[in-house]
Amino acid sequence: MKVHENMLRRVNLQAYTWVVLPLVAIGGWFYPLLGFLLLGCMLGAVGVSFFRGRNWCDWMCPRGAFLDLFLGPISRKITIPSFFKQAAVRIFMLLLIFTVLGVQFYLAWGDLQAMGLALVRVLTVTTVAGILLGWSIHPRTWCHICPMGTVAHWIARRQKTLQTGSSCISCGICAKVCPMQLNPNELDKENSDEYSDCLRCNSCVNSCPQKALSFEGRAAVNRQKAA
Ligand code: SF4
Ligand code: SF4
Structure with a gap:
């Protein structure tokens, strides 16, 4: 497959998935149950990693697709600092996000609307961070510290x-x-x-x-x- 054909294939696949990101990150503020789609994305990243490493992050992850498609053309595309690749930083981000989500779930337990909103909040904040990092450094900077990317990275180590x-x-x-x-x-x-x-x-x-x-x-x- 030629280089441009491969790029076209990725763009075509990503064009289907990126729309889920604004659907949940924006629509979720009005329809909080949409937030539960985030759980599907988290499970998908982990499930695929047992067979195909981080292939989910390539085009099946709506945020990854969004970052490639929309940040690619405007990103400064400088070298991603090694800071973002350190195990300690990745573990910190994983613990931080799951602690924040866990506390919000604990407080909202049983109230599906509030639990969905907790997921929407986490998605919105991390997406804003991903966009800022994508613009100022490189489109996929966030993907080095994404908690689900880190879990998939660990699982894929033996492959x-x-x-x-x-x-x-x-x-x-x-x-x-x-x-x-x-x-x-x-x-x-x-x-x-x-x-x-x-x-x-x-x-x-x-x-x-x-x-x-x-x-x-x-x-x-x-x-x-x-x-
Ligand atoms: S550096 Fe990469 S692109 Fe160049 S010949 Fe080696 S594998 Fe191929
Ligand atoms: S992500 Fe993997 S398959 Fe894609 S260009 Fe980099 S090394 Fe190659």
């Missing part, structure tokens, strides 16, 4: 990752197209902790001029043969 073949010439093109600012040709290194943040979007696979990247293991086999 097979993107493989780099011996034909790689370290041109860096794959890193330029990666929406998560990863180094695709380095993800199969043993000491890499980044691979489980890969969205499996295939942008790098389709942009590599050497066809050196693969999720199928073919590239790795080629490298073993060459060694």
